[in-house]
Amino acid sequence: MGKTIAEKILSDKSKQDAKAGDIVIADLDFVMGQDGTSPLAIRVFEEMKANRVFDPNRVAMVIDHSAPSPVEGVSALHKQMRDFAQKQKIHFYDIGDGVCHQLLPEKGHVLPGQLVIGADSHTCTYGAINVFSTGVGSTDLAAGMISGKLWFKVPETIRLVLNGKLAGGVFSKDLIIFLAGQITADGATYMAIEFAGEVIDALSVDARFTISNMAVELGAKCGLMEADQKTESWVKQHSIQSYQPVLADQDANYNYVKEYNLSDLEPQVALPHTVDNVTPISKVTGTKVDQGVIGTCTNGRLEDLRIAAEILKGKKIAANTRLIVAPSSRATFIAAMREGLIEALVEAGAAVVTPGCGPCVGTHNGVPADGENVISTANRNFKGRMGNNKASIFLASPATVAVSMLYGSITDPREIIG
Amino acid sequence: MELKGKAHKFGNDVNTDYIISGRYKFKTLDMRELAKHLMEDLDPDFFARINKGDFIVAGKNFGCGSSREQAPLAIINADISAVIAKSFARIFYRNAINTGLPLIECDTDLIDPGDQLEVNLSQGLLYNKSKDLRIPVTPLPAVMLKILADGGLVEHFKKYGNFNFD
Numbered sequence A: 001m002g003k004t005i006a007e008k009i010l011s012d013k014s015k016q017d018a019k020a021g022d023i024v025i026a027d028l029d030f031v032m033g034q035d036g037t038s039p040l041a042i043r044v045f046e047e048m049k050a051n052r053v054f055d056p057n058r059v060a061m062v063i064d065h066s067a068p069s070p071v072e073g074v075s076a077l078h079k080q081m082r083d084f085a086q087k088q089k090i091h092f093y094d095i096g097d098g099v100c101h102q103l104l105p106e107k108g109h110v111l112p113g114q115l116v117i118g119a120d121s122h123t124c125t126y127g128a129i130n131v132f133s134t135g136v137g138s139t140d141l142a143a144g145m146i147s148g149k150l151w152f153k154v155p156e157t158i159r160l161v162l163n164g165k166l167a168g169g170v171f172s173k174d175l176i177i178f179l180a181g182q183i184t185a186d187g188a189t190y191m192a193i194e195f196a197g198e199v200i201d202a203l204s205v206d207a208r209f210t211i212s213n214m215a216v217e218l219g220a221k222c223g224l225m226e227a228d229q230k231t232e233s234w235v236k237q238h239s240i241q242s243y244q245p246v247l248a249d250q251d252a253n254y255n256y257v258k259e260y261n262l263s264d265l266e267p268q269v270a271l272p273h274t275v276d277n278v279t280p281i282s283k284v285t286g287t288k289v290d291q292g293v294i295g296t297c298t299n300g301r302l303e304d305l306r307i308a309a310e311i312l313k314g315k316k317i318a319a320n321t322r323l324i325v326a327p328s329s330r331a332t333f334i335a336a337m338r339e340g341l342i343e344a345l346v347e348a349g350a351a352v353v354t355p356g357c358g359p360c361v362g363t364h365n366g367v368p369a370d371g372e373n374v375i376s377t378a379n380r381n382f383k384g385r386m387g388n389n390k391a392s393i394f395l396a397s398p399a400t401v402a403v404s405m406l407y408g409s410i411t412d413p414r415e416i417i418g
Numbered sequence B: 001m002e003l004k005g006k007a008h009k010f011g012n013d014v015n016t017d018y019i020i021s022g023r024y025k026f027k028t029l030d031m032r033e034l035a036k037h038l039m040e041d042l043d044p045d046f047f048a049r050i051n052k053g054d055f056i057v058a059g060k061n062f063g064c065g066s067s068r069e070q071a072p073l074a075i076i077n078a079d080i081s082a083v084i085a086k087s088f089a090r091i092f093y094r095n096a097i098n099t100g101l102p103l104i105e106c107d108t109d110l111i112d113p114g115d116q117l118e119v120n121l122s123q124g125l126l127y128n129k130s131k132d133l134r135i136p137v138t139p140l141p142a143v144m145l146k147i148l149a150d151g152g153l154v155e156h157f158k159k160y161g162n163f164n165f166d
Helices: A005-014 A038-047 A072-088 A100-106 A121-129 A138-147 A172-183 A198-202 A205-218 A229-238 A302-312 A330-338 A341-347 A398-407 B031-035 B070-077 B090-099 B142-150 B153-160
Strands: A023-027 A030-034 A059-062 A091-093 A115-119 A132-135 A149-153 A157-163 A192-196 A222-224 A256-261 A268-270 A278-280 A291-295 A322-326 A350-352 A373-376 A392-395 B002-009 B055-058 B082-085 B103-106 B116-120 B125-128 B133-135
Touching (some): A005 A132, A005 A157, A030 A100, A030 A138, A059 A072, A059 A100, A100 A115, A100 A205, A115 A121, A121 A222, A138 A149, A138 B090, A138 B153, A157 A172, A157 A198, A172 A205, A172 A268, A192 A205, A291 A302, A291 A398, A302 A398, A330 A341, A341 A350, B055 B116, B090 B103, B142 B153
Parallel strands (some): A030 A059, A030 A115, A157 A192, A157 A256, A192 A222, A291 A322, A322 A350, B002 B055
Antiparallel strands (some): A023 A149, A268 A278, A268 A392, B125 B133
């Protein structure tokens, strides 16, 4: 019997013949924490009586959730991170550097075939470049920083074969929102997902990150893709290290395999207050929106900003609305400036905030008022997620958000593009 | 480990934003303070009604969403002795075991709000005293029982300096 990508990577990293259901202790290639989880991990690190991280070159901390600090309490936690990073000589990314899930691949810290943990649930993002990466909490982060190891239950795998060709105006975000509706928020709990098929092959690496990023919204441990030519050339632009990509065996054992034909998929929207509360856009067009958000670890990449800027260039967002844009990293921000995308977005009425998580986690940067509707490219629309439990969050692609901002209501992007 | 207390019931898909909202959790590491806001967006008076040792009882996918370890820590610091649910989201599951919060997977339709429950973790027993009903429980894997028995992963590391499941 062959193996899935998850079984192969965990076998390799635990130096044993690992099959779904086994519990293994495996070697970690990289370990990451952000400012919502690192301060607690630092405390646990000290409680565990550790002195040194296992390998400073394999550990990073990123300040992205509250960047820059909105209140004194956060400032004190950020200072703890800076002090720890300096003392331990680990990689450190401060305010303005970007969202952790953009930075780790962009800085070449994570490579195909590797095993990576991050104390952030969206760590599954790097599955798009064939990394077994998964979110953990602060205690796991501390244990990983100390030992360079972690225990894993080898997950079963669901293989989703996505065939057909996405229509104009339909993007990878629509695809993963659609799948969240199909599979539901806990449909893949404790499991890995392998994404494959013609649609994945046709997508850019940027667009693929959006899909793997949201694997956790289906409950999955990771959202893996095989490495192809596009992956290889993307990775080579960001790292000079050698690596060994991992393919699934033809006769691997899956929990199930499901094929979709997505040629007729229309733009999708996740309605308040769960990510799996999904509808085709035609059912909700005309719903009033007060605020738009383009950014986050799901959709703040250069390709996303290009799509939004192309729609908004030379136009103005609707009266009585706000649009917040958060580029995913400093490099994305600079590239977007050089291409004139930031100018187009700001002229259209957007407020650009520091590269980072922006308003997605409800700490600052655009908390909505009671009764307001937000349309966002983020990955979560839980009640209170953006800091107000009396506001409603709709999730959609950057194109849908941009077009909706022109009209002040949810609008099918195919009216303008496609 | 014998646990006794009253059931407080919640629905399916209770996410970590509901358990402890992001607007509090990024501000402090004082878990007693965070505990006061436990489940606030679902039930504003919840914390005030907890008696030491009570249980949170929920449907499927408890703890979905962000990886914040403040979620199990806020539950522990609110004096909840264990969470009983049909299923748990996997990061929450890890975090709970690592921080020493016992989790029990079973059919929670057999428990009503206010029921008096008794749990024996090592034997994997759940007794609904109010209904005089023994409820079958999915046993925890040995690795997790070992971490819980050590009092969480911090104590495990203090004891062994690394992972040790031999």
